[in-house]
Amino acid sequence: MALSPFHEMERMERMFDEFFKHPFSLLTRTPWSRSFSEFEQVHAPHVDVFEEGNSVVVKAEVPGISKEEIDVTFKENVLTISGEKKKEEKVENKDYYQLERSYGSFSRSIFLPTEVKTEEASATFKDGVLEIRIPRTEESKEKVKKITIH
Numbered sequence: 288m289a290l291s292p293f294h295e296m297e298r299m300e301r302m303f304d305e306f307f308k309h310p311f312s313l314l315t316r317t318p319w320s321r322s323f324s325e326f327e328q329v330h331a332p333h334v335d336v337f338e339e340g341n342s343v344v345v346k347a348e349v350p351g352i353s354k355e356e357i358d359v360t361f362k363e364n365v366l367t368i369s370g371e372k373k374k375e376e377k378v379e380n381k382d383y384y385q386l387e388r389s390y391g392s393f394s395r396s397i398f399l400p401t402e403v404k405t406e407e408a409s410a411t412f413k414d415g416v417l418e419i420r421i422p423r424t425e426e427s428k429e430k431v432k433k434i435t436i437h
Contacts, residue, residue, distance in 0.1 A: 301331065331395035332368060332417075342420045343403055347395065350415030351388075357412070359419060361405045368417065369394040402427040 332347040347368050349357060357370040374390040403421040410419045 304331070331393055334368075334395060334397060336397055336399070338401075338423075339420075342422050343399055343401060345397060345417075345419040345421075347417045347419075348415060349393075349412075349417050354412040354417075357417060359410055359417075361408070361421075364399050364402070365396050366399055366419065366421075367394060367396045368419075 332349045334348075335344075335346045337344055345366060345368075349368070349370065352370060352372045356373070357368065360367045360369075369392070371392045372390045399421070402424040404424055405421060408419060408421040410417060412418075
């Protein structure tokens, strides 16, 4: 599997986002903890954003929740996916060997690099993957724009 050369930069960006959401979480971090806010919040979903035909497509991994627990909003060319993974009832009288799954709110905002028709957007959810398709505007389909010099 080939990794993107920007993989580590994307990981660092997520860490900075997490820090600014929960700045005091660094104080409770231990060498064996997996993330800054492991017990506070579910991590923002990983996304792929690409063009397919005349649409911008966003695919987000949101496993373990139903489509009713996901909100998708759009404002000023920023698409936001948010929701909450509800905690299951704790199993009583059991000795856990590991307890790693996290629960809570999540949010991910994605700036779209082109103008889109939000009123024609559609979304599907299957097997833990949310797919959002948004048609591009006619103006955004023009690859080269000539600027007149006065």
